[in-house]
Amino acid sequence: xxxxxxxxxxxxxxxxxxxxxxxxxxxxxxxxxxxxxxxxxxxxxxxxxxxxxxxxxxxxxxxxxxxxxxxxxxxxxxxxxxxxxxxxxxxxxxxxxxxxxx
Numbered sequence: 144x145x146x147x148x149x150x151x152x153x154x155x156x157x158x159x160x161x162x163x164x165x166x167x168x169x170x171x172x173x174x175x176x177x178x179x180x181x182x183x184x185x186x187x188x189x190x191x192x193x194x195x196x197x198x199x200x201x202x203x204x205x206x207x208x209x210x211x212x213x214x215x216x217x218x219x220x221x222x223x224x225x226x227x228x229x230x231x232x233x234x235x236x237x238x239x240x241x242x243x244x245x
Contacts, residue, residue: 171216178220185227204231 162170188194201208208226210219 174217174220178216178223181220181223181227185223200231201226201229205229 185198188198205226208223214222
């Protein structure tokens with residue numbers, strides 16, 4: 144195996160992943176905006192009965208989604224998106240309909 148080929152490929156990958164400080168700042172600013180919008184939509188959900196019930200089901204199923212002290216905006220945004228998009232497990236449904244007592 145040609146070792147220089149692997150070294151060149153790794154060098155190219157590092158170069159492609161490099162961002163200028165301006166690009167990094169713009170990306171962080173975009174993440175902050177997205178996080179603000181997501182938090183605003185969660186607040187709007189809390190105001191409706193259906194949304195409030197949905198958030199309670201999510202809290203019961205997955206626990207609260209709170210921001211940790213040293214967590215970056217990007218990490219919290221990803222965690223909150225995952226928390227909101229995750230499927231809530233189906234509860235067991237009864238095998239038979241309840242009997243009608245007359």
